[in-house]
Amino acid sequence: MNADQKMRQSTSASAYGGRAGTGARDGDPPVRMRRFWSVRRVPAGIVALVIAAVSGLLLYDVAAVRSGRPAMRWREWLADEFASRPLDDAWIMGGAAALGALGVLMVVLALAPGLRGLLPMRPPGTGAEAEAGAGPGKGVEAGAGTGGAVRAGIDRTSAGLVLRDRAMEVPGVRSARVAVGRRRVRARALAHFRDLDEVRADLDAALHEGIRQLGLARRPALSVRVRRSAKSKG
Numbered sequence: 001m002n003a004d005q006k007m008r009q010s011t012s013a014s015a016y017g018g019r020a021g022t023g024a025r026d027g028d029p030p031v032r033m034r035r036f037w038s039v040r041r042v043p044a045g046i047v048a049l050v051i052a053a054v055s056g057l058l059l060y061d062v063a064a065v066r067s068g069r070p071a072m073r074w075r076e077w078l079a080d081e082f083a084s085r086p087l088d089d090a091w092i093m094g095g096a097a098a099l100g101a102l103g104v105l106m107v108v109l110a111l112a113p114g115l116r117g118l119l120p121m122r123p124p125g126t127g128a129e130a131e132a133g134a135g136p137g138k139g140v141e142a143g144a145g146t147g148g149a150v151r152a153g154i155d156r157t158s159a160g161l162v163l164r165d166r167a168m169e170v171p172g173v174r175s176a177r178v179a180v181g182r183r184r185v186r187a188r189a190l191a192h193f194r195d196l197d198e199v200r201a202d203l204d205a206a207l208h209e210g211i212r213q214l215g216l217a218r219r220p221a222l223s224v225r226v227r228r229s230a231k232s233k234g
Contacts (some may be wrong), residue, residue: 121216
């Protein structure tokens, strides 16, 4: 994603939060919305090609041996190693453990949604009015009132740009950096005038409002740190 696309997405996210009826109100319960799943065409294609290449090589070697030709040198060496080493050998156990860990990792990656950089957003019609019957502490299923037809998400980098612009609007903030994670937003700012406690309080309020207007399905926690810039100290 280039800079122009990120800026357009940031502008659209700001406009989304500014419309009436959008964004989560204070006290709104989180929405149970499924994460976006990665298609994984490239990893699946690479794994399929590797398996096909290894299987083809083994099949060729077996066919060559059956036709009276000698086996490949690497397969003879591997067969000799397996025949001469006991099962409790360190190399055998280490290789088995590595293959087992690789298999578990592949299963976990296959079951994980992926797309960690995309945050699900709250669908329309899931505000305080639609959630009145959910009860305190209970979430609302995604798509309630919309038939589940609308699914929106925002890139974490673009969300960070929107919140950084909000932070720069706070009086006394010289520069700011905002990192948006899946569960926490970390803001770091330099102040060049005003009291640090006042800047921190205003920055905390501005970022809380900015996070609310992003309309995320699950609002992340906020961490704010403000310090005096070196030029201001001098």
